[in-house]
Amino acid sequence: MRSQQALRWLPFAVMLAVALTDLLAGPALGFLPLLTLGPTFASVSGSVRRTAMVGVAALAICVPLAYHFDLLLTWQNNLTIATIVSVTAASMVASHLRLKRERELANVRRVAEAAQRVLLRPVPRRAGDLRVALSYTSAAAEARIGGDLYEVVTTPHGVRLLVGDVQGKGLSAVETAAWVLGAFREAAYDEADLADIGERLEVSLTRHLGGEQFVTAIVAEVHDDEISLVNCGHPAPLLISPDGRVSLAEPPEAALPLGLGSLNTERTKPHRVAFGEGDQILFYTDGVIEARDRDGTFYPLTERARVLLKEDDPQTALDAVRGDLLAHAGGPLLDDAAMLLLRRN
Incomplete structure (x- = not known):
């Protein structure tokens, strides 16, 4: 807001400075051509009309000063006036083109935001006896989504999720x-077995991915006092117990990411871990644990996860972890970072 105000008054400040300098220096040096800086700066942030008004103001300053120094009808002053008029006209054209590009960019952003909302829908804050919180930080400037993905759905088979x-x-x-x-x-509603969902994802990606592209993912299903996990090459989620114990829900056997199923003939099997009253489970992507500080140290998520116990509201707790992550990185993240937190009431 302050920068916009500064740009708004910058043309007038520059022209005033030129006028004062010209008065103090006298006609020998001739600073009046620098009045063209006014409409030039006005075209950066102002409208076409405002740019024209600044050009008129530049002429209104130039003519009295030229009269004061007896230069009103000289070739030097006529050239200065012609320069101000020409630069003002060019600045008006530049302002018009800038505004046109800004309108086009605004339209593209609105379409992109609508597409993003369809692709990554807001997760429900409650699902069964679970409370859900989400944090998503895209590495792309001005973007809300990137290569990380998530979904939480309540199906006839129970609450299922994907990260x-x-x-x-x-x-x-x-x-x-x-x-x-x-x-x-589609598969979350159709398939009764969690492993079959992983198979459906593998088949779908095989059709559309090429070369050595792949997707790491975890598919999960919540049961009474347990949660089933199908881990396809993704970082293991963190289990946080009410007493502060933090552990990794590592799969018993390592599995390949989605899209590389042709390299392994064995089917990825689900495994269950305890997930009872008061427990929390944090799913995340590698953009979280691979965030580095200035010394190159990775973000210690396992150590910082105890922050999740300090807040009653899961979203507030997860926002605290995100703030700690950004503070650790000391600037924009180099990779997308998504975190999905489930807390059992």
Whole structure:
């Protein structure tokens, strides 16, 4: 807001400074051509009309000063006036083109935001006896989504969720994330067995991915006092007990990421871990644990996860972890970072 106000008054400040300098220096040096800086700066942030008004103000300053120094009808002053008029006209054209690009960019952003809301829908804050919190930080400037993905759905088979990370960045990663989410949303309702959901995702990605592209993912299903996990090459989630114990829900056997199923003939099997009253489980992507500080130290998520016990509201607790993560990185993250927290009441 302050920067916008500064840009708004900058043309007038510059022209005033030029006028005072010209008065003090006299006609010998001739600073009046620098009045063209006024409309030039005005075109950066102002409208076409405002740029024209600044140009008129530049002429209103130039003419009295030229009269004061008896330069009103000289070739030097006529050239200065012509320069101010020409620069003002060019600045008006530049302002018009800038405003046109800004309107086009605003329209593109609105379309992109609508597409993002369809792709990554807000997760429900409650699902069965669970309270859900989400944190998503995209590495792409001005973007709300990237290559990380998540979904939480309540199905006839129970509460099921997906957390994943697409290899790569940019639009291609977003497109792959859309394929994974679409396949999961169908399979989560259709398939009774959790492993079958993983098979459906693998088949869908095999059709659309090429080369050595892959997606790490965890598919989970919540049961009474337990949670089933199918881990396809994804970082193991953290289990946080009410007494502060933090442990990794590591799978008994390592599995390949989605999209590389042809390299392994064995089916990825689900495994169960205890998830009872007061327990929390934190799913995350590698952008969280691979965030480095200035010394190159990775973010110690296992140590900082106890922050989740300090807040009654899961979203407030997860926001605290996100703030700690950004403070550790000391600036924008180099990779997308998603965290999904389930807390059992």
